[in-house]
Amino acid sequence: MAYRTLTMHEDIFGLMGTIVNNQYRVDSVVGEGGFGVVYRGWHLSFECPIAIKCLKIPPHFTTEAKGQFFESFRKEGQLLNKLSNKHPSVVRVYDFGVTGTYAGTDAPYLVLEWLSGVDLATEMARRGRPYTEKEALLLLRPAVEAIAIAHGMNPAIAHRDLKPANLYLVRGDSDDSLKVLDFGIAKVMQEGDTATQLATRTSSGFSAFSPQYGAPEQFMSKRFGATGPWTDVHALGLIMVEMVTGHSALEGETPYEYAHAAMSGERPTPRSRGARVSEGMERLCAKALSLHPRDRYGNAQEMLTAMDEVLRGARGQRGKRESRAKEAMDRVAATSLGVETYVPGSHPQGSSTTMPVSHSVGAAEPVEVGQGTVFGDQVRTYVPDTLEASGQEKVAKKVRGKLSNKWAIAGIGGAGVVGIVAMLMMAIGEKGEKKKGVETPVVVASAENEPRLEPASPEPQPSKPAPAVKRCPEATSLPSGYVCIEPGTFVMGSPASEKGRSNNEDQHRVTLTRAFMMKATEVTQGEWESLMGDNPSYFKACGGSCPVEQVSWYEAIAYANALSKKEGLEICYRDGEKEYDKSSASSEREPSWPKGLACLGYRLPTEAEWEYAARAGTTTAFYTGDITNPTGRDANLDRAGWYEENSGGKTHPVGQKAANGWGLYDMHGNVWEWVWDRYRDYGQGEQRDPLGAQTGVSRVLRGGSWYYFARHCRSAFRYYYSPDYRFNYLGFRLCRSIP
Known part of the structure; x- marks a missing residue:
């Protein structure tokens, strides 16, 4: 939603200085769009800034239409809340409701996370030059991924008003991330207008979408059919064309002219608008912008797959x-x-x-x-x-x-x-000069044809003194492929000076009082298939020694229990009165962890355990050194992990890069790793054996992956997804508490 700055006198709802729902203080007006007014506010319980968006109910809506509008708003609000917890590129919705105004009317409102940045429309105007196709695809990809999740929900959620003004660039320390705004609002507005037209048998001329980014079916549904996920695909195609050409894909000044351009047989692809792009990029946009919905990608997931193919093609040419x-x-x-x-x-x-x-x-x-x-x-x-x-x-x-x-x-x-x-x-x-760096470890096939890791020779790194009391058993008594981590205290998070850091990485001291053993590598496809009987991975051709991926958090929990059961160990996770298993994961039921860290079976590491183990006593961004290039090729990360710049667009067999000082491989890159914790901002003060938030939906991921930048692979970087999310860069590793 594009906003214009308002003065205090333009507070059309009269909410400034009031407290909404006894929880949200309304401080100032920050902008207005066609559908509503946005206020800056303060969450009295969380003690943090928030955005409060109040929707305008069009004056031509009948009483019946207003009633339908409020009911649709309630249902869409519930879906939007669920969606915002599934992907970090959807603006988070904390609450929604209806509040009274100074004029005695009711105004529906959404309580949203406060974002610091600028919308993509403003950024493109400020930038003054087109994006390269790689820049455009990489910038849009997280947003398209989030839209794909919305399209895959039951029922599916289509945005129906995607445009650069509804894509918000959140400023980071080293780069920007894109968030999607205003999901579901266009649908609610359109349904209210449709109800009014049926009641009054008149047309208001009201439009619940932006004509400049409209699809043919939004202008003429009788000819092209209903709107849906394919409508968002068309809008994304228009946005891509605008990014690589520097000007609007649909040419015109009035709604009529935009409608004519949208329904024209000449489709506005990058090359037709003068951009020099690859054949793959031209095909991608041409399909997304097909005149008839049946000829487009059916949803954002199909489009995302095509985008990745174009990006892999670009990497192949570079190779x-x-x-x-x-x-x-x-x-x-x-x-x-x-x-x-x-x-x-x-x-x-x-x-x-x-x-x-x-x-x-x-x-x-x-x-x-x-x-x-x-x-x-x-x-x-x-x-x-x-x-x-x-x-x-x-x-x-x-x-x-x-x-x-x-x-x-x-x-x-x-x-x-x-x-x-x-x-x-x-x-x-230069005789006798010792090569700096870490030797590449070797993966050797065992008699069972599973990978066995030869010891690595890591470059010495600064580490904390060993604890006074050793709690790890002899290495010979550990399960094959596991290393023992002694308890200790470390500083979790990143310093303000670290390149590429995010604002949710505040440093704080954490003490882990228990020793634990951790798998030296990520769980592999071969290990998963041997235990679970299937292989969900996208990169199956990579082989059994490559990390398993496309695994949800629920499924990782079920795998841990299955391995414990196979080895006769204590079961850590429960589904009510029974053990958490594959059927529990399929139903996406929330597990309990009754004994917590006292459970001696296999489990996911906590977020604190993961970072403590990844750092292995180091204080730098990677265990191989400081970060030098947050969004490009980083020599220190090259030694430790597979990421966007060196992966070739795929996963790799585990253990090929340098291990850290404690013998753990691929803690940076290859696949993101699920941990136990729900996502929340770090609390204040020193913490002892933290287990994460007690409430919330999203679960934390650590380590970065083959597809992400160097900054995302740092020891301190935190990511989160809905626990039911699966993708080809999501995996995990296991650990066990030591008695």
Whole structure:
């Protein structure tokens, strides 16, 4: 909803200075849209700022229509409250109701979370230039994901008034996140108007959607059918086109002109509006903007899948450029070493290549990629030290590193060869230099064909002194694949200076009084299938040693109980009088945890246990060091986890990256990991064995994933979803309390 600034005299409901429902103090008017007025308020119980949105009831509504409006508002409010707890990209709804006004009328209101930022329409106008297709897709993706959840609910919730003004950019420390506003309001307004038309047999000209972002069926339902999720798909297509072109997809100035443009046979795709986009992006928008709803994506989930395919295609093209660039660098190094024959892509036996980020050499025009730029046969780039090599390849690797790190720009040929030789001598002369970083662990198949993790050699990290009393048993008595974590005290959260931090990471001291054992890796597809008899994962082709994903929080709880039962251990979670099992998870019933941390069976870690274990005594953003690039390639994270910049758009076998100092793998990236806690802001003061909020819906996720940025993979980053949510970047790992 686009808002305009109001003065105190334009408080049309007369609510400023009043207290609504004995809970919400109304402080000031912050904006007005076609459907309502937004106030800044204060939640007297939570002691935090809130937004209070009061809806305008159109004056032409009949008494009967107003009654229907209030009933529809009540039902939509209940659905909206449920939806806002399912995904963080939907603005949270705390309460709704009806309040009296100074004029003696009733005004329906919503109590919403207070957002600090700007709507996408304002941001696009301020920006003054189009987004690249990757920028547009990545920015919109969380919002489309949230809309997909709404479309998948029973009954489905369609927005019906999606537009840039209803997408709100919440300002973060390093980047912005997008939230969807005003779900359900257009439907309520339209139903009230329809009831009035039936009663009066007149047309008011009232519109419950914005014509500039309207779909054909919103202008002419008799020809194109009813509105629904496909209507939101059309609006998202229009928004994408506007983002990559810099101007509105539908051309016009009046509702009639917008209607004509929306129903035209010439569809407003990016290329038809002058944008240079990939073939995949053009196809994505063309399908979303199909004239007939039957030819579009049926819902936002189908559109989201197509968006991911376009993004994976973009990554694939980048990977090809990077591979060509590495081969060029290797030729230079091989020539300097006197190697007679160079085979592209060849490496000494036992070496491996992991997503180098050097870029193509010899381009006719400057090509801007990653952290460097290529000009003809000159290279100016950064090549992270990601190759495990031996023999001559080690020296070649050092040459590549010095070509990019020691020199700002090095010509290949002429004086450039002299520079290469000099750097080669420097590389050869660095005898005895110990390689910094963490060695890549090896996954070895056991007799049962399950992954077995060889010990890693992590780089030393600062850690807290060991507790005076050791509580961990001998390693030989631990279950295979588990490590024991001693109790201790640590600082949870992130400092204000940490790049990429969010405002829900306030630092506070936490003491864990119990030792616990934690699985060294995320639960794998092979482990899940062996115990549960199925494999819900999207990336099945990745194999049995890859993390299981598309698992809800409820299903993770059921898995923990099933494993405890199989091994004859205490069952931690209950469904009333019975054990929590697959049928409990299928019914999405809320489990109880009667004994809490005293239960000795398998369970999910608490949020505090997870962060304590992930840090392994470190205080930096990652256990491999500080964060250097919150939304791009980060050398420290490259050593520890799979994330947006190095994953290739998929999960990877567990244990391939460096373990932390306590022997845990993939605590940064690969898949998000469910923990026990309900989401809430951290409380004040020091905490002891915290278990999270006692009430609420959303459950916490930790660790980041293959699809998310470096900032999301930090030890302190907190995410949350509804416990019934499943996606191909959601997994888990287990732990057990030590007696």
